[in-house]
Amino acid sequence: MDLIDFGAVGLALGILGTSWVPWAVIIPGLFAGLAGGALPGISGTMIIALMLPFTLYMDFFTAVMFLTSVFTGAGFGGAIPAILINTPGTTASVSTAFDGFPMSRQGRHNEALGIGLAASTIGTFISYLVLFLLINYASWAVLKLGPFEMAMVAIWGITMIATLRGGNFERGILAGIFGLMIGTIGIGPTGQMRGTFGFAELLDGIPVVPAMIGLLATAELFNLARSRYIVEKQEDRVISFSRILQGFAGVREYWKTLLRGSMIGVFVGAIPGVGASVANLISYADARRISDDPESFGKGNPNGVVASESANSSSEGGAMATLLALGLPGGGGTAVLLAAFAMHNITGGPRFIADNKDIVYAILFGNMVQCLLLVIVGLLFIRIAVIIVKVPILYLVPSVIVLAMAGSYALIGNIMGPLTLAVFSIVGWLFARYEFAPPAAVVGLLLGAFVERQFVYSHQISGGDLSFIFGRPIALVMLALLIASIAYPAMKNYLRARRSLRVG
Amino acid sequence: MNSWKSLKGAVLTLGLALGGQAAYAQDDYPNKPIEITAPYDAGGATDRMVRHLAPFLAEALGTPVNVVNRPGGGTLTGTVYFHNQPADGYTVMFIPPTPYFVNHIEVMNAPFKLDDFIFVNAQEVAQSLMVVPKESQVQSFDEIIEGLKEPGKLSAAVITGSSEHISLLLMMEKLDIPAENLRLVTYDGGGPTRTAIIGGQVDFGMVPGQGSEVIFDQVNKIMVVADETNPDWPDATPINEALKSYGVEMPILDSSVRSMVVLAKLKEEYPDRYQKFVDAYKSVVESEEYQASAKEGNYGRDWRGPEASTELVKRNYGLLVEYSRLLE
Numbered sequence: 148m149d150l151i152d153f154g155a156v157g158l159a160l161g162i163l164g165t166s167w168v169p170w171a172v173i174i175p176g177l178f179a180g181l182a183g184g185a186l187p188g189i190s191g192t193m194i195i196a197l198m199l200p201f202t203l204y205m206d207f208f209t210a211v212m213f214l215t216s217v218f219t220g221a222g223f224g225g226a227i228p229a230i231l232i233n234t235p236g237t238t239a240s241v242s243t244a245f246d247g248f249p250m251s252r253q254g255r256h257n258e259a260l261g262i263g264l265a266a267s268t269i270g271t272f273i274s275y276l277v278l279f280l281l282i283n284y285a286s287w288a289v290l291k292l293g294p295f296e297m298a299m300v301a302i303w304g305i306t307m308i309a310t311l312r313g314g315n316f317e318r319g320i321l322a323g324i325f326g327l328m329i330g331t332i333g334i335g336p337t338g339q340m341r342g343t344f345g346f347a348e349l350l351d352g353i354p355v356v357p358a359m360i361g362l363l364a365t366a367e368l369f370n371l372a373r374s375r376y377i378v379e380k381q382e383d384r385v386i387s388f389s390r391i392l393q394g395f396a397g398v399r400e401y402w403k404t405l406l407r408g409s410m411i412g413v414f415v416g417a418i419p420g421v422g423a424s425v426a427n428l429i430s431y432a433d434a435r436r437i438s439d440d441p442e443s444f445g446k447g448n449p450n451g452v453v454a455s456e457s458a459n460s461s462s463e464g465g466a467m468a469t470l471l472a473l474g475l476p477g478g479g480g481t482a483v484l485l486a487a488f489a490m491h492n493i494t495g496g497p498r499f500i501a502d503n504k505d506i507v508y509a510i511l512f513g514n515m516v517q518c519l520l521l522v523i524v525g526l527l528f529i530r531i532a533v534i535i536v537k538v539p540i541l542y543l544v545p546s547v548i549v550l551a552m553a554g555s556y557a558l559i560g561n562i563m564g565p566l567t568l569a570v571f572s573i574v575g576w577l578f579a580r581y582e583f584a585p586p587a588a589v590v591g592l593l594l595g596a597f598v599e600r601q602f603v604y605s606h607q608i609s610g611g612d613l614s615f616i617f618g619r620p621i622a623l624v625m626l627a628l629l630i631a632s633i634a635y636p637a638m639k640n641y642l643r644a645r646r647s648l649r650v651g
Numbered sequence: 652m653n654s655w656k657s658l659k660g661a662v663l664t665l666g667l668a669l670g671g672q673a674a675y676a677q678d679d680y681p682n683k684p685i686e687i688t689a690p691y692d693a694g695g696a697t698d699r700m701v702r703h704l705a706p707f708l709a710e711a712l713g714t715p716v717n718v719v720n721r722p723g724g725g726t727l728t729g730t731v732y733f734h735n736q737p738a739d740g741y742t743v744m745f746i747p748p749t750p751y752f753v754n755h756i757e758v759m760n761a762p763f764k765l766d767d768f769i770f771v772n773a774q775e776v777a778q779s780l781m782v783v784p785k786e787s788q789v790q791s792f793d794e795i796i797e798g799l800k801e802p803g804k805l806s807a808a809v810i811t812g813s814s815e816h817i818s819l820l821l822m823m824e825k826l827d828i829p830a831e832n833l834r835l836v837t838y839d840g841g842g843p844t845r846t847a848i849i850g851g852q853v854d855f856g857m858v859p860g861q862g863s864e865v866i867f868d869q870v871n872k873i874m875v876v877a878d879e880t881n882p883d884w885p886d887a888t889p890i891n892e893a894l895k896s897y898g899v900e901m902p903i904l905d906s907s908v909r910s911m912v913v914l915a916k917l918k919e920e921y922p923d924r925y926q927k928f929v930d931a932y933k934s935v936v937e938s939e940e941y942q943a944s945a946k947e948g949n950y951g952r953d954w955r956g957p958e959a960s961t962e963l964v965k966r967n968y969g970l971l972v973e974y975s976r977l978l979e
Contacts, residue, residue, distance in 0.1 A: 290850035350724035474865035
């Protein structure tokens with residue numbers, strides 16, 4: 148296999164140059180995605196599914212361009228409410244809220260949005276670049292990851308619970324365990340029902356998005372009710388396009404975090420069934436871990452926003468790799484794309500790549516162009532969205548709650564959605580009030596069922612024999628890295644303490 | 652002035668309502684869009700098939716046909732939704748009823764019975780296919796059986812609770828091989844199962860053959876649970892032929908039976924609508940245009956009709972109930 152097939156590159160440029168139609172659908176697609184991602188409760192998957200019928204009248208390439216624009220737009224859209232009102236628009240932007248919202252409250256909302264957009268667009272661009280270079284190999288690497296390796300990936304995300312303490316370490320851990328436990332409600336990996344108390348509504352478990360919005364957003368909104376505006380000081384409550392631009396350009400100070408986040412995103416996004424919702428958590432945890440000042444995370448450190456946004460956006464490229472190369476959807480969004488492929492009687496997979504490398508390259512190039520256009524469309528969009536800081540809390544809180552309620556109804560399709568949101572709003576408020584770090588519970592909820600399922604598969608595949616682990620070199624390396632990354636900060640602290648002791 | 656306007660409005664509304672009523676009595680079914688409830692996530696094999704079918708059906712019926720995914724609870728949520736809809740012919744469902752209904756009805760006490768539905772057409776009856784990754788240590792049926800006799804030697808992947816799951820366990824039971832000998836990984840869907848097989852995570856796997864075409868380049872097809880060889884897969888030996896030398900015989904359990912479903916009440920309350928829907932659907936499936944397009948997309952395109960299809964579903968349901976003890 149050659150790294151790059153230059154003949155196909157030429158043909159791909161030919162496909163891109165023959166018609167203006169595929170270009171014309173990009174901007175509407177980006178807007179649809181941004182709007183969908185930004186509305187709490189409307190997931191990226193949903194907005195892509197809603198757009199699917201429009202593509203019936205398009206040719207295959209135009210349809211793919213349109214749907215991937217929606218995908219790209221939604222990838223960033225979720226960050227906007229996460230930063231402005233602590234309400235992640237999608238599960239992919241949970242950790243964007245951790246530092247993005249504190250930045251907003253400090254009056255750095257313009258910068259936060261600018262940095263987020265920059266990290267998002269550059270992350271997506273890098274992921275497609277990596278995909279262009281490695282599409283022949285990426286998919287095979289992914290296939291070699293078995294359940295045990297996937298469990299390792301998820302545990303990496305779960306260790307983050309320990310870092311998300313809302314002032315009290317032990318209670319933070321307890322909140323995380325609470326999340327992990329309720330994440331296992333529903334049909335277990337071997338088919339038995341658990342914790343449903345006989346309610347058929349709980350068969351699929353706690354609906355994650357409404358619960359997440361309840362725990363993170365509404366709880367925070369109740370707290371906000373005492374303030375008059377999100378940004379306390381009037382002189383900070385400005386809408387400044389130039390400061391958005393400064394934020395955008397300022398991302399270069401965080402280029403290390405950006406690169407690491409993008410790589411994590413490509414890798415994690417490519418794993419079927421994992422995707423952006425896990426990638427942003429792992430990247431955030433990683434950024435905090437290697438930081439010289441981990442305590443500043445969660446208090447408005449721009450590195451947190453960069454880590455999260457670069458990883459969730461670059462997951463898109465990873466997920467596309469799996470879709471194109473294996474014909475397997477990596478997540479909800481690519482599952483809908485697969486349905487779009489099917490409507491044009493195209494199935495992804497090795498055969499598709501081998502026979503249609505020109506189309507594949509054209510898709511990749513088209514997506515890189517989308518990233519550039521997202522810069523313009525995104526800047527316009529956040530310039531409008533940032534007006535939220537001027538809205539008094541009095542009007543903001545009820546509007547957001549109503550939107551979130553409607554969104555969670557639309558998402559789940561029945562009253563379970565709004566009910567879950569209501570229950571978890573109360574839980575979240577209580578948790579926040581007594582320092583049981585609500586974000587830790589969210590991380591547990593997002594990853595609990597996934598990691599359990601992978602462990603059950605590992606158990607089945609190994610027949611319960613622990614020596615199986617030694618036959619999995621990738622997992623061993625991941626395990627070693629995991630242990631090292633947990634031990635390293637502790638060791639650093641210990642050494643620092645000893646040194647200061649000696650000096651003293 | 653204002654009251655005049657509202658009076659005019661009222662008259663207009665009344666007129667429209669009466670007009671609507673008249674149309675209703677005359678029954679120009681279908682006069683509004685029809686929903687096909689799809690009780691699973693978008694993107695799977697059944698979903699792709701129904702999405703491909705919908706525009707053809709819309710043309711034949713002269714009304715938009717929307718596929719609406721209502722996933723959850725292993726198709727339970729969507730099926731309950733469909734069961735609660737009025738039996739007026741404006742909501743139909745497309746689903747592989749087995750094995751899901753067995754669990755819903757026998758275990759979960761679902762609020763519906765098999766007899767509440769008419770299976771209009773089992774448009775695709777998938778066959779369970781045994782496949783091995785190309786680099787697997789076992790490459791033939793006999794090697795697999797030999798391997799199974801050694802405790803813990805082989806691992807395999809199936810979709811949990813599926814026909815393949817039951818067929819595999821039943822075959823081992825008939826061969827007097829303890830189930831513990833096999834390290835069986837029970838995935839929660841076709842996607843992860845196929846990924847595990849082509850990734851070489853397991854030594855072999857059993858999948859619904861129709862709908863798994865995407866992995867065919869990377870596996871060898873060993874055996875098919877069917878009475879005869881499938882001409883598309885000449886390498887796969889029919890199960891009872893493969894088992895002949897072992898002196899055992901297996902009942903043939905079909906894999907996914909992808910079927911269009913209407914409520915039984917529709918036929919009682921609106922026999923004309925029922926007939927109209929069945930006829931339109933039949934004309935689509937039998938049309939040259941649909942046949943050609945479905946062939947290209949690798950979609951099942953059989954017309955079995957309501958009687959044969961309902962019987963087929965009931966037969967498989969009965970077999971699954973009979974052997975569900977194997978899953979415990």
